[in-house]
Amino acid sequence: MLHLLKIDLKKMTSYRTFWVICGLYFITLGFSTASGMEILKWIASKFEDFGSSLNVNRIPLYHFPDIWQNLIWFSGLFKLVLSIMVVISITNEYQYRTLRQNIIDGMSRFEFVLSKVLTNLLLSVMSVGMLLLIVMVTGLIYTPELIWSDILVGTEFLLAYFIEIFAFLSYALMLGVFVQRSGLTIVLLMLSHMIEAIIKVNLFRESLNPSIGWLKQFFPLESITNLVPLPFARYAFQEIQDYVSITAVAIALGWTFLFNYFSYLKLKKADI
Amino acid sequence: METVLSIQKLTKNFGKLCAVNQLDLEVKRGQVFGMLGPNGSGKTTTLGMLMGVTNPSSGSFSWFGEPSTHLTRKKIGAVLEHPIFYPYLSGQKNLELNAMIKGANPANIVKVLDIVELSARKDDKYRTYSLGMKQRLAIASALVSDPIILILDEPTNGLDPMGIAEIREIVKRIAADGKTIILASHLLDEVQKVCTHFAVLRRGKLMHSGPVDEVGKGEETVEVMAYHDDLPVLLQEFIGSATIKKENGIFQVMMKDGFHSQDLNKFLFEKGIITSHLITKKKTLEKQFLEILAEAH
Numbered sequence: 020m021l022h023l024l025k026i027d028l029k030k031m032t033s034y035r036t037f038w039v040i041c042g043l044y045f046i047t048l049g050f051s052t053a054s055g056m057e058i059l060k061w062i063a064s065k066f067e068d069f070g071s072s073l074n075v076n077r078i079p080l081y082h083f084p085d086i087w088q089n090l091i092w093f094s095g096l097f098k099l100v101l102s103i104m105v106v107i108s109i110t111n112e113y114q115y116r117t118l119r120q121n122i123i124d125g126m127s128r129f130e131f132v133l134s135k136v137l138t139n140l141l142l143s144v145m146s147v148g149m150l151l152l153i154v155m156v157t158g159l160i161y162t163p164e165l166i167w168s169d170i171l172v173g174t175e176f177l178l179a180y181f182i183e184i185f186a187f188l189s190y191a192l193m194l195g196v197f198v199q200r201s202g203l204t205i206v207l208l209m210l211s212h213m214i215e216a217i218i219k220v221n222l223f224r225e226s227l228n229p230s231i232g233w234l235k236q237f238f239p240l241e242s243i244t245n246l247v248p249l250p251f252a253r254y255a256f257q258e259i260q261d262y263v264s265i266t267a268v269a270i271a272l273g274w275t276f277l278f279n280y281f282s283y284l285k286l287k288k289a290d291i
Numbered sequence: 292m293e294t295v296l297s298i299q300k301l302t303k304n305f306g307k308l309c310a311v312n313q314l315d316l317e318v319k320r321g322q323v324f325g326m327l328g329p330n331g332s333g334k335t336t337t338l339g340m341l342m343g344v345t346n347p348s349s350g351s352f353s354w355f356g357e358p359s360t361h362l363t364r365k366k367i368g369a370v371l372e373h374p375i376f377y378p379y380l381s382g383q384k385n386l387e388l389n390a391m392i393k394g395a396n397p398a399n400i401v402k403v404l405d406i407v408e409l410s411a412r413k414d415d416k417y418r419t420y421s422l423g424m425k426q427r428l429a430i431a432s433a434l435v436s437d438p439i440i441l442i443l444d445e446p447t448n449g450l451d452p453m454g455i456a457e458i459r460e461i462v463k464r465i466a467a468d469g470k471t472i473i474l475a476s477h478l479l480d481e482v483q484k485v486c487t488h489f490a491v492l493r494r495g496k497l498m499h500s501g502p503v504d505e506v507g508k509g510e511e512t513v514e515v516m517a518y519h520d521d522l523p524v525l526l527q528e529f530i531g532s533a534t535i536k537k538e539n540g541i542f543q544v545m546m547k548d549g550f551h552s553q554d555l556n557k558f559l560f561e562k563g564i565i566t567s568h569l570i571t572k573k574k575t576l577e578k579q580f581l582e583i584l585a586e587a588h
Contacts, residue, residue: 026391033380111377120375123342124392124432125365290345 023134024141026126030117031108031138040104041142045149048097052090052153056081056161078254081161087173088250088261090154091180094146095247098184099209101142102191106204109135109195119291132196132283139188147181179246179263186243186271189278196282215240239278242270292319294356295440295471296341301350303336303495310336312495313350318473318488320439323466325482325503326475327580328492334475335372337492338444342369354440365393368433369442374425378418382409382428385417386435395436403431407461423454430461441465444475459485483576491583499583506579513544513552516568517559529558541568 031037059075066073079085112118121131158170191208198204215238223232235241245267248260296318303311311333318324326334339345341352343364354363376385386400404410407427412420420428426446433441443462447455462485466472476482482489483503490500515526526535526542531550536543544555552571559566 022391026388029384029388029391030377030380033384034377035379115377116375117377119344119371121392122344122361123364123369123371124389125361125367125394126392127361130361288346290339 020133020137023130024137027108027134027138028141036107037104040100040107044097044100044104045145047100048094048146048149049153051097052094052150053157055090055093056157076163080254081157083158083162083165083169084172085250085253086154086158086162087176088247090157091150091176092247092250094150095180095183098146098187101146101184102187102208103205105135105139105142105188105191106195106208107201108138109192110199110201110204113195113199114201116291122291128286129283132279132286135192135282136189136279139185139192142188143181143185146184147177150180151177173261175263176247179268182268182271182275183243183246186246186275186278189275189282190239190243193278193282193285196285212240212244236267237270239274242267242274246271292321294318295320295322296352296354296473297356298337298341298352299350301337301340301352302348303333303340303345304348310495311340314492314495314497316490316497316500318471320471321469322488323462323472323474323486325486325489326473326492327479327482327489327576328475328477329584330477332492333495334492335444336495338369338371338442338473338475342367342371342442344371365436366438367440367442368436368438369444370429370433370446371442371444373445373448374429376417376425376428376432379416381414381416382420382424382431383413385428386413386432389432390435393436399435399437403434406434406464407431408457423450423457426450426454426458427461430458434465438470440471440473442473442475445477446474447476447478447481455481479575479577479580489576491580493584498586503576506574506576511546511551512572513546513555514541514568514570514572515544515555515559515566516541517564517566519564521562522559522564525559525562525564529555531555531558 056075059078059080063073063075080089112121118131122128126134159165162169190211191204194208194211195201195204198207219235219238219241223235236245246263250259250261253259253261294317296316298314298316301311301314302309314333314337326337328334336345340347341354341359343359343361352359354367357363376382377388380388382404383400386403387397389395390397390400401410404413407430409424409427409431412424417425417428426448430443430446433443446462447458450458459481462472462474466485472485474482474486483506486503488500488502491498515522522542523535523537526532526544529544531547531554533545533547535545546552546555552569556566556569
């Protein structure tokens with residue numbers, strides 16, 4: 020297993036595009052999630068220019084335990100950047116035909132897919148590690164009255180975040196295996212949510228099928244989005260789901276398995 | 292001799308096109324096996340199936356007497372069609388990657404780079420290499436695991452005469468080490484110069500398979516010239532002559548079975564004629580190849 024991961028990393032670590040994209044991902048992820056409070060302060064200062072006041076400390080954006088869901092939901096937006104790296108990594112293998120040579124050299128097709136999946140796992144773990152660090156540092160800075168038990172409330176979102184990233188990277192990998200061209204794959208990847216939304220809107224028109232609305236949660240991209248619900252409505256006095264739903268986790272894990280299995284199936288049957 | 296590769300009724304269809312048709316073949320240890328055939332005769336498809344990148348439609352093959360798995364492939368060094376490497380990696384890094392996949396000792400890299408004379412350029416990116424260097428790196432990568440078998444598919448394709456000669460030298464050196472080599476090519480001259488055995492494919496079918504030595508056997512043609520007016524008459528008299536032709540002032544005598552140039556020489560000498568030019572012309576692989584393909588019609 021480790022050997023396969025090393026092989027895939029060896030392909031990447033001398034590839035400048037890999038470092039640029041991953042670097043941009045972690046830097047923008049880090050800075051943007053960590054600087055939310057500064058942005059709030061800036062907004063507050065603008066409010067003061069107009070004579071009204073906004074007490075930023077009354078919005079517990081960075082307070083334990085809210086901070087977990089807030090930052091993790093926001094960080095989820097960046098996974099597209101990481102998934103583009105995954106697409107480039109797999110479509111390069113088709114474009115340069117190195118996939119063919121890897122198999123000739125004695126990799127099995129299963130090992131090849133596994134090496135890519137392992138890299139996806141590593142990238143997901145690194146994202147989680149990054150988030151854990153940012154949450155701990157900013158949470159400890161901004162939480163006014165620290166209650167230690169509050170810190171642990173919401174750590175479940177870290178697990179949900181891990182599944183969210185890994186599921187989406189698995190989806191990107193599968194798309195790359197099927198489409199094989201980097202540009203087209205990236206466009207499809209970016210439009211995926213839109214395409215799924217169009218399908219859902221047409222399938223679940225209230226007038227037609229009022230009773231099957233619950234099926235929506237089983238759609239692949241919807242299932243990934245459902246892992247970490249949008250938290251910010253709570254600051255407008257609305258009820259939100261502030262926990263990770265077991266059903267959502269189960270569905271997302273099911274899709275993750277299928278994405279990777281489909282990649283393998285496609286590769287197994289193909290002449291390369 | 293130990294059988295290294297055995298192919299039974301191997302077939303590949305691409306839609307309606309039958310690229311490889313019921314192919315049976317055996318390669319034994321130590322052979323340098325040439326696969327001949329016009330472009331599109333199914334050589335690369337066959338090798339692709341042997342190396343696990345093309346799924347056979349039917350039939351089977353075994354390496355070392357066992358069904359093929361990815362583990363068998365690690366023991367084989369193969370370059371199919373053209374060299375394939377990561378363009379953004381250096382030659383050295385590409386070979387390191389090959390060695391990792393094959394589970395080969397990375398210490399071999401220095402050795403194989405030396406064999407193909409690429410040591411000086413090993414740290415340059417692959418995309419900066421010339422075609423000849425790419426072909427040589429491909430041979431290096433095939434050698435990196437010190438394989439028992441080497442598969443080379445058109446290793447001199449697109450090279451200049453010097454490049455061709457270099458690759459041929461490398462192949463000869465490797466063959467001298469006792470490795471089994473399977474060489475697919477449409478360059479007959481190349482196969483005749485380096486191979487011990489050969490097979491001819493045409494439209495996916497095996498037309499012929501046998502040792503290269505046998506190509507020269509069978510009837511001989513002797514080129515003969517002497518400063519003597521009676522030469523044509525005497526050549527007719529010689530009981531070993533089948534046909535006689537005159538080309539550019541030189542007589543081409545096609546010999547009957549069992550007669551050789553020395554018999555003709557002796558006969559002429561006894562008749563008091565001393566030849567000024569006497570050459571035994573064996574049939575070339577090219578001629579045999581064309582004959583085999585012609586028979587197929």
